[in-house]
Amino acid sequence: MNRNLLRQVVIKTLPVMTGYVVLGFGFGILSENAGYGFWWVLAMSVFIYAGSMQYLMVSLLTSGASVISTALATLMVNARHLFYGISMIDRYKGAGAKKPYLIFALTDETYSLVCHGDTPEGVNPHLYYFLVSLFNQIYWIIGSVLGAIVGSAVTFNSAGIDFAMTALFVTVFVEQWLTAKNHIPAAAGVCITVVCLLIFGGDLFLIPSMILILAALSLGRPVFGKEIQS
Amino acid sequence: MTDTRAASLIAAAAIVTALLRFLPFLFLGGKRKTPEYITYLGKVLPYAIIGMLVVYCLRGVTPLNWPHGLPELLAVAAVVVLHLWRRSTLLSIAGGTICYMVLIQFIFK
Incomplete structure (x- = not known):
């Protein structure tokens, strides 16, 4: 590994x-103010490592939620991670000992950086x-722990x-738009999610959006699948 | 809430999150060749999902009430214009964020 x-x-x-x-810092302050300081913040950022879920975690902790309702809330908020795995199956193949961590750490932001696979030249x-x-x-971790300490x-x-x-x-969206051979998948992602947001509201729209996106892309495969896979 | 109870809530969130991240690999990530349908999804999903994430980030916008989503609209437009102009991720993000902060702190108070 070189510099x-x-x-x-x-x-x-x-x-x-x-x-x-910045976001970690905000979470650290919020959690510290709710009575869950340094060690709690560190544990959540190490073991959960999912931004919006950790924000929600603070209100679940302070409202005395049950284990079951916490698990269900996590399922609703983080179901989108299923998609990240599906898109990375080929790319993470053969990663060996690094693979479990690669999968564990696949957040929204990491996904947005690795989903292109534009690796620097000559690097594994x-x-x-x-x-x-x-x-x-x-x-x-640094952001959230700092928030808990000096927030x-x-x-x-x-x-x-x-x-x-x-x-x-x-930015990633624009970059993908400029390099894509076909704009239907990107446009479908935005349009379907907007429609679902209007119909289901801000708390429930993610899962219906995912199902409809999956359906739309599957139906579109005979139409633009060849063009994209070539 | 006792510390044990709080720790078990955190464990529940950690386990469900990890499960969601690992499931596709457990079911589809074996040694055999990936089905072509999944390879196809792997290629098209990133485009759709990034679109979904943009909307997800903007879900709190209230078009019918003041400020009618104007700060978000202007700041997103700034990001797009900056990115088309220079195609520098850092510049686009820094410019858009500063623009948004100025808009909500000084103009759309």
Whole structure:
């Protein structure tokens, strides 16, 4: 492993670093204020490692939720991770000992960085994906633990800084749009999710969106499958 | 809530999250060749999912009430324009985020 590779990984993950340190920081403050400080924050960021779920976790802990309702809430909020696995099956094949961690650490943001597979030249792709995944989790842990330690002392008005994550996904979306051979999958993803959001509301729309996206892409396979796979 | 109870809630969330991440690999990731349908999904899903994630991030927007989603609309437009202009991920994200912060802190208060 050389310094050049590490530099490339840092550059590639900088947007996620910004977003994770900020969002992790917010989570750390929230959890600390709810009475779940340093060790709890560290445990959640190491073992759960799913941003929106950890935010929700704070309210589940303070409202005295049951284990069953926590498991169900996790299922609803994180079901989208099933899709990430499906898209990475071929790419993570043959990753050997790194594979379990690659799968464990497949968050929204890591997925958005690895789903293209544009590995720097001359680098083992699995080592590259592994470093990207590991660095991202380290950023998340540092951000959240810092939030738990110094959170209440911050006076800088950081309202809106969490937009960094939205901006990251918009950037990836534009980049994919510019390189895609066919725009139907991207357009379908946006349109179906918007319709489901309008029908089912902000708490329930993700799972119906996923089912409909899967159905639309399956139906579209005879139409544009050849073009995309070529 | 006792510490044990809190720890078991965290364990439940951790186990379900990991399960969701591992399931596709457990069912489809064997040594044999990946079915062509799954390879196809692996190619098209990223496009659709990133679209879904953009909407997911913007789910809190209220088009019918003030500020009518204008800060989000303008900031997303800024990201798109910056990205088309320079295609630098960092510039697009930093520019869009600063734009959004200024909009909600000073203009759409």
